Amino acid sequence: xxxxxxxxxxxxxxxxxxxxxxxxxxxxxxxxxxxxxxxxxxxxxxxxxxxxxxxxxxxxxxxxxxxxxxxxxxxxxxxxxxxxxxxxxxxxxxxxxxxxxxxxxxxxxxxxxxxxxxxxxxxxxxxxxxxxxxxxxxxxxxxxxxxxxxxxxxxxxxxxxxxxxxxxxxxxxxxxxxxxxxxxxxxxxxxxxxxxxxxxxxxxxxxxxxxxxxxxxxxxxxxxxxxxxxxxxxxxxxxxxxxxxxxxxx
Amino acid sequence: xxxxxxxxxxxxxxxxxxxxxxxxxxxxxxxxxxxxxxxxxxxxxxxxxxxxxxxxxxxxxxxxxxxxxxxxxxxxxxxxxxxxxxxxxxxxxxxxxxxxxxxxxxxxxxxxxxxxxxxxxxxxxxxxxxxxxxxxxxxxxxxxxxxxxxxxxxxxxxxxxxxxxxxxxxxxxxxxxxxxxxxxxxxxxxxxxxxxxxxxxxxxxxxxxxxxxxxxxxxxxxxxxxxxxxxxxxxxxxxxxxxxxxxxxxxxxxxxxxxxxxxxxxxxxxxxxxxxxxxxxxxxxxxxxxxxxxxxxxxxxxxxxxxxxxxxxxxxxxxxxxxxxxxxxxxxxxxxxxxxxxxxxxxxxxxxxxxxxxxxxxxxxxxxxxxxxxxxxx
Ligand SMILES: Nc1ncnc2c1ncn2[C@@H]1O[C@H](COP(=O)(O)OP(=O)(O)OP(=O)(O)O)[C@@H](O)[C@H]1O
Ligand SMILES: [Mg+2]
Numbered sequence: 035x036x037x038x039x040x041x042x043x044x045x046x047x048x049x050x051x052x053x054x055x056x057x058x059x060x061x062x063x064x065x066x067x068x069x070x071x072x073x074x075x076x077x078x079x080x081x082x083x084x085x086x087x088x089x090x091x092x093x094x095x096x097x098x099x100x101x102x103x104x105x106x107x108x109x110x111x112x113x114x115x116x117x118x119x120x121x122x123x124x125x126x127x128x129x130x131x132x133x134x135x136x137x138x139x140x141x142x143x144x145x146x147x148x149x150x151x152x153x154x155x156x157x158x159x160x161x162x163x164x165x166x167x168x169x170x171x172x173x174x175x176x177x178x179x180x181x182x183x184x185x186x187x188x189x190x191x192x193x194x195x196x197x198x199x200x201x202x203x204x205x206x207x208x209x210x211x212x213x214x215x216x217x218x219x220x221x222x223x224x225x226x227x228x229x230x231x232x233x234x235x236x237x238x239x240x241x242x243x244x245x246x247x248x249x250x251x252x253x254x255x256x257x258x259x260x261x262x263x264x265x266x267x268x269x270x271x272x273x274x275x276x277x278x279x280x281x282x283x284x
Numbered sequence: 285x286x287x288x289x290x291x292x293x294x295x296x297x298x299x300x301x302x303x304x305x306x307x308x309x310x311x312x313x314x315x316x317x318x319x320x321x322x323x324x325x326x327x328x329x330x331x332x333x334x335x336x337x338x339x340x341x342x343x344x345x346x347x348x349x350x351x352x353x354x355x356x357x358x359x360x361x362x363x364x365x366x367x368x369x370x371x372x373x374x375x376x377x378x379x380x381x382x383x384x385x386x387x388x389x390x391x392x393x394x395x396x397x398x399x400x401x402x403x404x405x406x407x408x409x410x411x412x413x414x415x416x417x418x419x420x421x422x423x424x425x426x427x428x429x430x431x432x433x434x435x436x437x438x439x440x441x442x443x444x445x446x447x448x449x450x451x452x453x454x455x456x457x458x459x460x461x462x463x464x465x466x467x468x469x470x471x472x473x474x475x476x477x478x479x480x481x482x483x484x485x486x487x488x489x490x491x492x493x494x495x496x497x498x499x500x501x502x503x504x505x506x507x508x509x510x511x512x513x514x515x516x517x518x519x520x521x522x523x524x525x526x527x528x529x530x531x532x533x534x535x536x537x538x539x540x541x542x543x544x545x546x547x548x549x550x551x552x553x554x555x556x557x558x559x560x561x562x563x564x565x566x567x568x569x570x571x572x573x574x575x576x577x578x579x580x581x582x583x584x585x586x587x588x589x590x591x592x593x594x595x596x597x598x599x600x601x602x603x604x605x606x607x608x609x610x611x612x613x614x615x616x617x618x619x620x621x622x623x624x625x626x627x628x629x630x631x632x633x634x635x636x637x638x639x640x641x642x643x644x645x646x647x648x649x650x651x652x653x654x655x656x657x658x659x660x661x662x
Contacts, residue, residue: 090533117535129530131523138519148535150544156516157288202534 039104043068043206043236044089049098051084051260058084059095060260066206071232073247073268074240076257077280082240083126085257086208090123091116102206118148122204126211126240128191132184136175136194139183140166143198165201172227173197188215192224200231207237213246225249244268256280293511301510301593305503312499313492329488336495336563338603343502343556345583345595347549350509352581353590354518355545356525358443360577361450362553364457365425367571369554371461372424374474374567375408376417377485381478394476395469405467414481421558422551429550430543437539437546442528451574458572473568480562491563498559502596505552509592512545521545522590575618582625588635597637 039045044066051059059081066072074082087093088100091113100108108116117123131139144162146152170176173193178186183194192212199207209228213221225246231237232252241247247254247268254271256263258280264271271277312327312335319326344366351357378393387397391404410416432453436446464470483490512518523531524538532538561567570576580599587598602624610617632639 092529092533113529113532114535114537117533123533125530125533129527131519131526131530133522133526134519141516142519142523142531143534148537150517150537150540153517153520154512154515155286155289198534 039099039101041068042066042104043070043102044238045099045101045104046085046089047099049085049088049100050096051088051093052096058260059088062098062257062261064255064262066236066238069232069236071228071237071239071250071252073250073252073254074238074257075242075244075247075254075271076263080257081260082257083210084260086123086210086238086240089116089208090121114148117202117204120203120205121208122199122202122206123208124192124195124199124210124212126214128188128195128215130183130186130191130194130198132182134183135180136183136186137166137170137179139194140169140197140201143201145201145203169197169201172200189217189220192216193227196224196227205235207231207235209237209239211240211242213241213243218245221246222249244272289511289515292514293507295510295514297593298507298510301506301596302503305499305506309496309499309503313496316492317488329491332495333491333563334607336491336498337560338600339495339498339502340556340560340563341580341583341603342596342599343498343505343559344553344580345587345599346502346505346509346592347552347556348580349584349589349592349595350512350552351546351549352584353592353595354513354525355521355542356528357542357546358447358581359450359546359549360447360574360581361452361454362549362580363574363576364450364454364572365429365550365553366557366560366576366580367454367457367461367567367569368425368428369421369557370561370567370571371468371474371557372411372417372420372554373558373561374477375411375420375468376414377477377480377562378469378474379408379412380480381476384478385476393469393474395464395472396467399464407467418558421554425550425554425557426547430547433543433546437542440539451577454572454577455574458569458574461569461572469568471569473566473570474561475566475568477562477565485562485565494559494563498563501555501559505555506592506596509552512548513592517541517544579621582621582628584635585625586628586632586635588637588639588641591635591637591641594635594637598635601636 042065044064046062046064049059049062050057062081062085076082084093088095089108091108091111095109102108102119102121106119131142134142141158141162144165146156170179173196175190175194175197178190183191186194192215196209196212199209212228213224216224221243228237228239228250239250253266254268255265256271256277263280264274264277312332315325315327316329316332344362348359348362351359381393383390385394387394389397392401436449441449460466461468462471468474477485479485480490520531520536520541524541528538583598583602584595585598586602587596588594606617609620628635634642
């Protein structure tokens with residue numbers, strides 16, 4: 035098994051997870067190469083979010099291998115350890131620190147020592163301040179930096195969360211429905227931003243919006259009932275009869 | 285590093301609060317000791333002691349706010365830490381009595397002689413020395429909080445379940461301290477104190493000094509709490525309060541953060557208890573009563589959760605109210621307290637201080653930023 039995982043960034047094989055007998059993830063296998071960007075689509079309840087929960091340590095699989103960089107067994111680690119390995123995550127429902135300012139949200143996410151004593155005595159360095167400025171500019175939130183995150187619009191919260199993700203400087207980004215609740219223009223800009231990010235980091239994006247997935251222009255994995263139904267270019271999978279059936283048969 | 289941290293805490297608000305507290309610590313004792321009794325500004329000793337008691341409560345409320353207001357841990361067991369600190373001080377005061385007790389035993393406190401004990405139990409050793417007792421005032425509540433928190437936070441007990449087990453903790457201690465064979469004076473607790481560091485606990489000067497010390501400790505801990513909540517660690521704590529899983533997925537080990545602030549808060553509560561006991565002259569198991577912890581939470585809610593100033597204001601106003609109310613309608617105090625809690629929850633969800641802050645912020649700048657106070661809708 036580990037032979038096959040060699041040279042991969044993320045390697046899932048034969049993963050199963052049942053909730054009270056209901057198989058949310060069913061013999062799921064997925065391989066991501068370093069530097070790759072992958073789009074994951076699938077109907078509601080297909081198990082996309084559960085897959086991310088398993089990768090990030092929120093949910094422990096019943097069986098199966100989940101390996102990072104070919105050898106690190108993610109099923110043995112907790113959320114904080116996995117995050118510090120360099121796997122960042124954006125939730126389906128945008129989750130930012132509502133009673134902190136936009137700026138402080140980024141500051142908390144910045145790659146830095148995570149221990150309690152390190153943060154107690156932490157003083158923001160000039161490099162950190164510059165990095166915050168840069169990230170605020172990237173996510174177009176510069177003029178909102180002193181605003182409480184609670185006051186941002188839905189789309190702005192999504193962007194802030196992406197900004198926080200970038201601030202962690204992860205090697206792998208898991209992005210769950212980044213375009214949900216965005217206008218068409220915002221959606222298009224989000225696709226541009228993710229493509230930009232994918233130049234330097236590996237990214238897994240879950241999305242329902244087909245225009246968005248087309249804009250990304252990457253390999254697509256179709257999940258259905260917790261397992262991989264098809265994999266390939268968007269055109270290839272959308273002409274796959276099994277996929278058509280799943281999407282139309284709903 | 286540490287200076288940066290301290291400077292951080294010394295913002296305008298902290299400066300004002302600390303200055304006011306220092307002024308109170310100096311002026312009240314002066315008005316008590318230096319003005320003749322018929323002077324209109326003379327503060328009688330009973331009032332000094334009463335206020336000293338309220339300021340000890342204010343310190344307890346500050347401790348509760350640190351965990352509840354800033355980290356979302358609703359402790360319904362903080363009076364346990366307060367009482368443990370109080371007992372540690374009480375044990376010192378007991379051992380100072382010496383031969384002046386009813387049974388005049390040089391070593392054993394009266395209640396032990398009464399129980400026919402021949403030797404001092406090991407856990408009473410060292411309490412004849414003030415420094416040792418002072419250490420225990422913070423170490424015992426700190427250690428118990430640490431062990432409790434270690435298990436609770438590691439197994440991710442949160443919300444209502446955590447609140448319930450904190451109640452269970454204080455209730456278990458209540459039952460334990462009630463037992464005579466525990467060696468803490470059982471039902472009657474520890475009382476009849478004579479002197480502290482050689483000064484008569486009943487003397488006006490001692491009482492004025494204890495008052496001043498209580499207020500100064502409150503100022504010190506306010507300053508520490510201010511520095512902590514303004515640090516990056518403080519921001520992580522608020523993050524834990526608002527979105528715990530987000531904090532985890534950013535790579536913070538949430539249980540360690542909770543454990544840190546929880547243990548520190550318990551130590552603060554212990555100091556509050558230790559300052560309280562010599563002023564009221566007694567410590568008994570009723571201090572562990574679950575209702576006491578709930579009252580402390582109400583002070584914080586009334587004053588304003590997550591504001592640090594709020595708990596001080598809340599503890600003092602509610603307790604003045606209590607003293608007045610129990611004078612007029614003693615049976616109805618608990619109903620009044622319950623009603624107060626409901627009124628505050630419905631009409632002043634941010635508490636007194638939180639509401640005032642929001643009002644000022646709105647007047648100054650409509651797009652008001654940055655108050656760490658939680659949104660009421662929790
Ligand atoms: N903790 C849980 N307990 C019980 N059932 C769960 C749990 N988490 C997920 N499920 C179930 O597993 C299935 C897959 O859910 P999941 O959230 O992964 O789907 P999804 O593909 O992300 O769907 P959507 O597009 O709606 O976000 C659903 O039927 C869901 O109800
Ligand atoms: Mg989902």
